[in-house]
Amino acid sequence: MHFTSEQRLDDGVLAREFTLGEIPGTLWTTPESAAPTPLILIGHNGGLHRREPRLVARARHSAANGYAVAAIDAPGHGDRPRSAADEQTRADLRRAMRAGEPVDELFESFIGPLVEKTVPEWRTTLDALLSLPEIGGPVGYSGWTAVGIRLAAVEPRIAAAGFFAGGYVPRAQREEARQVTIPLLLLLQWDDEGNPRQRALDLFDAFGSKQKTLHANTGGHAGTPWFEVEDGNRFFDRHLK
Template sequence: MHFTSETTADGVTERRFTLDGVPGVLWLPADAPADAPSDAPARRPLVLLGHGGGQHKLAPGLVARAGRCATRYGFAAAAIDAPGHGERPRTAQDERFGTEIGELLATGRPISPQVARYTAALTEQAVPEWQAVIDALRRLDAVGPDGPVGFWGLSLGTVIGVPLAAADPRITAAVFGLAGHDSLAEAARRVTVPVEFLLQWDDELVPRQEALALFDAFPSGEKTLHANPGGHLELPDFEVTASELFLARHL
């Protein structure tokens, strides 16, 4: 992990990094210790933040959420650019997908099958990238080697986050939502940690029954469905606050 910049403002230290070519950001409370070895390393909870489709690691809502994790709860938070997003190069497949989705949306046709095919390839690449990031961050003295890890990600964040939570036992709680497809069901059935799932009842991008089926697939002993009226981008602010409290309770 190579850190490329560090800034501190409003009680939050933001450290940008690259890891094997993947750009990311780590947010910490401003008073977190430096990386020097310690006889008693931190056991700071770490929240992984997955951005939505077409967004990136520094999307305003994600940055605000990371800041609250650091200042309200004393957590570390991290985000990386998903393949084909942010600072990462776009392939011909990425360009074709963007064109196809635009055409489907313009004509009112369903996009779920195309999204599932495209994001399956992203997920196969992104899951091991996230796992490598967890490995590297837990070697930092400011985070520590054995603290709990949570995941927060909607839409594309869920498409990547569900397989990640299924594959990595270090994740102990997760916030998912605004997604659903048969292709996620197998991974969802292996996620047994507490889950909070956010659903927009009038989502124009994700069929309601597919989202409900994904929620139903989680065998978690504690899982909660939060449904609100409105479209894909109309998630109420109070639900974001509630989801942060959910992670704070479990981490």
């Protein structure tokens, strides 16, 4: 892991950019926190960048609460190059959604392979993060549901997870949800325009966890209220501290 820059933010949080091979990432910490600190991994999808303001706000809030927080750009996201095939699939998805056409198979062909590529990169990043003296675990995961399910199923170091019930979850990860037994917090936007509500409820049912909580709020896809970030920190406090 090679740190390429660092910036002390006005809330006392230290943001450090890093690279790990081809993987670009950001690590947020509060240097005054007692080391070693627990770690939260933040996953994002939808073509977003790890510097997207909502993600950064979540990361800073958790770091100020005594966590090390890390995000990486998945293949084809943020700073990473997109292939011509990826661009074509994204264009096909936008066209189909505008036309009201079925999109499940397009999502399956795009998100499924992306999960297969991203989870090994997260595990490599986790190895590197846990080798830093200021980070000691335990480890939580927050964000992109499809990647989070696979990561929680295969990575025993993940102790708790918070998922956003938006975005397509491939069939393989819906089956893998039964293998996920760690404590879970699932956030659902009741009026999410692009994600069928019943599908999210069925996914919540499928998880094998004995400790799982569903928070549902009115509003569209990007309307998750800020107090859910605060509740999410309390959830991680219960299971990581």
